[in-house]
Every structure is written in C-alpha cells, then in structure tokens.
Amino acid sequence: MAHAPDFRRWLALALLLILAVAVPPVLAALGQGFYIGFAARVLIMALAALSLDLVMGLGGMISFGHAAFLGLGAYVVGIGSWHVFDGAPLPFGLAGSENALIVWPLAMLVAGLAALGIGAISLRTTGVHFIMITLAFAQMLFFLAGGLKTYGGDDGITLYNRSQLAGLKLSDPTTFYYLCLGLLVTVLAVLLRLSSSRFGMVLRGVRDNERRMRALGFPTYRYKLAAFVLSGMICGLAGALLANASEFASPAIMSWQRSGELLVMVVLGGMGSLIGPVLGAVALMVLEESLADLTQHWQVILGPLLVLLALSARRGLWGWIKGRDGAP
Amino acid sequence: MTEPLLHTSGLVKRYGGVIATHQVALAVERGHLHALIGPNGAGKSTLIGLLSGEMAADAGHIHFNGHDVTRLHVHRRARLGLARSFQITSIFKSFSVLANVVLAVQAHAGHSFRFWRPAVRDPALVGPALAALDRVGLADRRHHAAAALSHGERRQLELAMALAGDPAMLLLDEPMAGMGPEDGRAMVDLLQSLKGERTILLVEHDMDAVFQLADRISVLVYGAVIASGTPDHIRTDPEVRRAYLGEEA
Numbered sequence: 001m002a003h004a005p006d007f008r009r010w011l012a013l014a015l016l017l018i019l020a021v022a023v024p025p026v027l028a029a030l031g032q033g034f035y036i037g038f039a040a041r042v043l044i045m046a047l048a049a050l051s052l053d054l055v056m057g058l059g060g061m062i063s064f065g066h067a068a069f070l071g072l073g074a075y076v077v078g079i080g081s082w083h084v085f086d087g088a089p090l091p092f093g094l095a096g097s098e099n100a101l102i103v104w105p106l107a108m109l110v111a112g113l114a115a116l117g118i119g120a121i122s123l124r125t126t127g128v129h130f131i132m133i134t135l136a137f138a139q140m141l142f143f144l145a146g147g148l149k150t151y152g153g154d155d156g157i158t159l160y161n162r163s164q165l166a167g168l169k170l171s172d173p174t175t176f177y178y179l180c181l182g183l184l185v186t187v188l189a190v191l192l193r194l195s196s197s198r199f200g201m202v203l204r205g206v207r208d209n210e211r212r213m214r215a216l217g218f219p220t221y222r223y224k225l226a227a228f229v230l231s232g233m234i235c236g237l238a239g240a241l242l243a244n245a246s247e248f249a250s251p252a253i254m255s256w257q258r259s260g261e262l263l264v265m266v267v268l269g270g271m272g273s274l275i276g277p278v279l280g281a282v283a284l285m286v287l288e289e290s291l292a293d294l295t296q297h298w299q300v301i302l303g304p305l306l307v308l309l310a311l312s313a314r315r316g317l318w319g320w321i322k323g324r325d326g327a328p
Numbered sequence: 329m330t331e332p333l334l335h336t337s338g339l340v341k342r343y344g345g346v347i348a349t350h351q352v353a354l355a356v357e358r359g360h361l362h363a364l365i366g367p368n369g370a371g372k373s374t375l376i377g378l379l380s381g382e383m384a385a386d387a388g389h390i391h392f393n394g395h396d397v398t399r400l401h402v403h404r405r406a407r408l409g410l411a412r413s414f415q416i417t418s419i420f421k422s423f424s425v426l427a428n429v430v431l432a433v434q435a436h437a438g439h440s441f442r443f444w445r446p447a448v449r450d451p452a453l454v455g456p457a458l459a460a461l462d463r464v465g466l467a468d469r470r471h472h473a474a475a476a477l478s479h480g481e482r483r484q485l486e487l488a489m490a491l492a493g494d495p496a497m498l499l500l501d502e503p504m505a506g507m508g509p510e511d512g513r514a515m516v517d518l519l520q521s522l523k524g525e526r527t528i529l530l531v532e533h534d535m536d537a538v539f540q541l542a543d544r545i546s547v548l549v550y551g552a553v554i555a556s557g558t559p560d561h562i563r564t565d566p567e568v569r570r571a572y573l574g575e576e577a
C-alpha cells in the first residue's frame with residue numbers, strides 16, 4: 001500500500017525527465033528551434049524556484065527577496081565578462097574572467113555571502129516581518145546595482161561572450177540547454193536526498209513547529225541560516241546561468257516582481273515538494289509566453305488563471321500529479 | 329541531605345500588571361515525582377515555561393543538576409536533560425509518528441549538519457525512538473501520520489517525545505488534559521511506571537491521580553507556592569484546604 005504512491009511518483013519523475021531530454025530535438029523537428037533558448041531559461045528559473053523551495057517549502061521561511069541572489073549571480077558573470085573585454089583590473093588584484101569554472105563558483109560564493117548577511121539579520125524575525133525584511137534587502141541591492149554607472153547603471157551589462165566551460169560550446173542553444181538540465185537534475189536529486197536527512201528533518205520540523213523544536217533541544221537559528229545560505233548559493237548559480245542565457249545582466253533581474261514570480265512558481269507547483277516548484281516554473285513561464293503571444297493584456301488573463309489553478313490544486317501541480325501520499 | 333535535582337529561588341514572572349509567578353522557591357528531589365497543583369490561572373504553565381527556558385524570569389534563579397540555568401536558552405536546557413511536554417499538544421503534524429520521535433532523539437544525538445543519510449532509516453535514531461514509542465504504547469502506530477492520531481494518542485506521542493532524549497527530568501504540563509477515563513488511567517499507569525526512574529514535575533488537575541502518584545506536592549495559588557510537602561501533609565494543610573482543596577471537596 002505504501003508503495004503505490006511511491007511508484008507513481010517515480011514514474012512521473014521518469015516521464016518528466018524523458019520529456020525534458022526530448023525538448024530540443026522535438027522543437028528542432030517542429031522548426032521551432034528558436035524556443036530552445038527559451039526552454040533553457042525555463043530550466044534556469046526552475047533552478048531558482050527550487051532554491052526558494054529549500055527555504056520556503058522545507059524550512060517555512062517565506063523569502064520575498066530571492067531575486068537578489070539571482071541578480072548577484074548574474075552580475076558576477078556580467079562583471080567578469082566586462083573586465084575581460086575592457087581589460088581594466090578588478091579590486092584585490094583580480095582580473096576579468098569568462099571561465100565558467102571560476103566565475104560560476106564565484107557567483108555562488110558571492111550570493112552565498114549575501115545570503116549569510118541577509119539571513120543573519122532577517123532570520124531574527126519570522127512571519128510577515130521576515131517577508132518584509134528580505135524584500136527590503138533585495139530592493140536595496142536592486143537600487144545598488146542600478147547605481148553601478150561603470151556597469152551600465154539601470155541598463156546593465158551586455159555579455160560579450162558566454163562563459164567558457166571546458167570544450168563545450170555554450171553559445172549553442174542545445175548544448176546550453178542540456179547543461180542547464182544536467183545542473184537542475186543534479187541539484188534536485190541532491191536536495192531530495194537532503195530533505196530526508198537529519199538536516200532536512202530539522203528544517204521540516206522548524207516549518208511545522210519551531211517552538212517545539214527548541215523545546216526538544218535544537219538551536220534552530222543556525223540550521224535556518226545554513227539553509228538560507230545554501231539556498232542563496234543555488235540561486236546564485238541560477239543567476240550565473242541566466243546571465244549566460246540572456247547574455248545580459250541588469251538590475252531588472254533583482255526586481256521585486258521577479259521575487260514574486262519565484263514565489264508563485266513555488267506555490268503553483270507545490271510547496272515543499274522540491275519537484276513541484278520546477279513544474280511551477282515551467283507552467284508559469286509557458287503560460288506567460290503563450291498568453292503574451294495571444295494578447296497584449298496577458299497579465300489580465302494570467303492573474304485569474306493562477307487563482308483558479310491555486311484553488312483547484314491546493315497542494316500544487318505536483319501534489320495533483322503524484323496523488324496522495326503518507327507522512328515522511 | 330543530597331542537593332535537589334532542580335531548585336529555584338525568588339522566581340518572579342510578570343505579564344504586564346499580572347504577577348504570574350511570585351517569589352517561587354521550589355525544590356524537586358532526585359527520583360521524586362513532584363506534583364504541582366493549583367486552580368486555573370495559578371501560574372502552573374508559566375512556571376513550567378520558566379523552568380524549561382521558553383520564558384525568561386524577571387527575577388530569581390533556577391538551578392538544575394548543579395548548573396545555574398537561569399540565563400540558558402531553552403535548547404541548551406533541553407540538552408542538559410530537562411525535557412517538557414505541553415499542555416496543548418505540540419507535535420509535528422506533517423510527520424509520521426515515528427519521525428516525530430526520531431526528531432526528538434536526533435535533538436540529543438550531536439549536531440544535525442548531516443545532509444545525506446535518511447534520518448528515519450538511521451538505526452542510531454530509530455532504535456531509541458521505537459523504545460520510547462513502545463514505552464507509551466504507540467509502537468504499532470508508528471507509521472501513521474501524526475495528524476491522524478486521536479487526542480489521547482497525541483498526548484502519548486507528546487510524552488514519547490519528551491522521553492526520547494533520555495532526560496534526567498520531565499516537566500509534564502497536564503499530560504492527561506482532555507483525555508477520556510480509559511486513556512487517563514493508562515497515562516496514570518505509565519506515569520507510575522516512570523516514577524523512580526526519572527525525576528518528574530507533574531502539573532495535573534486530577535486530584536485522585538496526583539495523590540496516588542506524587543512523592544511531594546506543591547500548591548500554587550496566584551503565582552505563589554502556599555504549601556509544599558508530602559501528600560498527607562498537603563491533604564491536611566488548613567490553608568490548602570481553604571484556598572484550593574476545600575472548594576473541590
């Protein structure tokens with residue numbers, strides 16, 4: 001009895017993976033190769049939504065500022081590339097770089113450090129206060145990025161080249177798509193494993209009942225902070241990929257609307273399931289794209305549509321696909 | 329005379345103008361089942377909260393097992409072996425029964441920065457968790473969702489979670505609250521079996537249970553301890569009879 005939902009879950013996952021692998025050849029066969037780049041951006045936003053679900057779905061920390069980490073990751077790639085082109089040195093004797101093995105980990109490091117600072121302060125609060133403080137920090141970074149006159153101010157930086165990764169040609173949309181898919185699947189697999197580990201248990205315990213966790217003897221703050229930093233790093237990686245996908249980094253990536261989109265993806269797909277937010281990202285972006293093709297006033301349609309979706313599938317798209325399940 | 333396992337002096341807690349705890353000096357001897365009784369609103373839950381560290385005292389001291397724990401955070405006191413249960417059941421509803429207790433064991437099994445191995449399949453956690461579930465009679469319900477338990481079973485789970493960390497002392501806030509007579513009797517039996525094995529501070533309204541179980545009883549009225557002693561002593565104390573027991577008899 002306990003195995004039936006499990007089977008359905010793995011079957012659904014396998015089918016989704018096959019679908020994802022099939023996207024580039026199918027699009028190419030349909031003569032819609034242009035959309036492969038869009039599909040890669042969907043995977044990248046899915047990675048960002050996944051990172052948000054780590055803190056929000058597992059840990060119950062509703063961050064309204066995750067776009068900040070996305071933006072920081074993008075800016076690290078953008079600034080690295082800008083200095084390669086311009087030749088001007090960076091502080092601390094650093095030079096510009098387009099090497100993915102340097103720039104992407106650096107993007108994760110910078111986003112992780114920002115998450116450490118933001119989390120250390122925000123996590124002293126909970127609930128609505130936490131939401132507002134994370135939003136405030138993201139807005140701060142948004143305006144800060146807009147003030148970087150060297151790097152294009154509000155207009156941002158155009159990448160002269162995509163990052164270089166070993167022998168891969170990342171400017172080829174199909175190659176780039178599969179790289180994004182590989183990273184997304186890897187992170188998803190690791191986080192799924194993590195969610196039932198001791199660390200994952202603590203996060204879910206905090207989400208359910210933080211007071212009880214403390215009474216049991218858990219110093220909850222440090223675990224929440226660790227999750228927040230890990231989440232920020234993953235989101236930073238998504239940002240680095242996003243800069244490559246759009247060959248562009250600008251303050252708009254950090255806008256509060258972007259943070260809101262990430263929240264919608266998580267809720268739409270099914271909070272706390274990790275897989276759900278990936279589906280939520282796909283659903284939201286495909287909806288946006290197709291509605292925008294139909295009419296200029298697509299947002300007027302999207303809003304009610306989201307409300308309907310949220311009402312009809314309370315545990316999100318993934319809850320609806322995998323069916324009922326037991327407690328962990 | 330040996331040092332009590334837990335003792336307080338001059339403990340005070342105010343909520344605005346309300347004095348919920350008034351100059352409480354309480355001593356709980358090692359191995360005793362010490363009952364704390366008093367009318368509703370007397371400050372029993374508040375006192376439990378002060379002892380467990382969920383609330384900070386406005387004045388006074390708390391000593392536990394040779395440590396001055398007055399300023400220690402709640403999780404540090406739990407680690408020292410001071411476990412509590414809640415008057416209003418406080419469990420992890422989205423977890424299975426087993427996972428609830430596994431989490432309680434995990435709290436005492438070193439740090440939780442372990443990211444790979446599934447906790448509910450770790451024998452080092454599951455073993456003690458099953459032992460605690462067995463103790464309270466919930467072992468056969470271990471794979472159920474905690475949310476699906478009856479009220480009485482939740483109270484049992486609550487106790488299993490307190491027991492799981494092998495605490496030196498249990499602070500039990502009305503473990504029988506809202507239970508039917510049958511579950512209540514089972515709980516009394518369980519407490520009887522724990523007696524002597526653990527030091528217990530028990531808040532309870534059921535006077536039959538209290539007088540049957542307790543080695544010592546302290547009576548709290550308007551935040552102050554008005555009497556403390558053996559059940560026989562409390563039964564015959566004129567002030568207690570007037571202030572509290574009299575109105576029940």
Ligand SMILES: Nc1ncnc2c1ncn2[C@@H]1O[C@H](COP(=O)(O)OP(=O)(O)O)[C@@H](O)[C@H]1O
Pocket residue numbers: 343346347348366367368369370371372373374375
């Ligand atoms: N969080 C709180 N804020 C304000 N007053 C409180 C709070 N908790 C308890 N009190 C008051 O403190 C007194 C003691 O409450 P409590 O400790 O819950 O009593 P008991 O557990 O003995 O019924 C009561 O008068 C109650 O109204």
Ligand SMILES: [Mg+2]
Pocket residue numbers: 372373374415
């Ligand atoms: Mg009470």
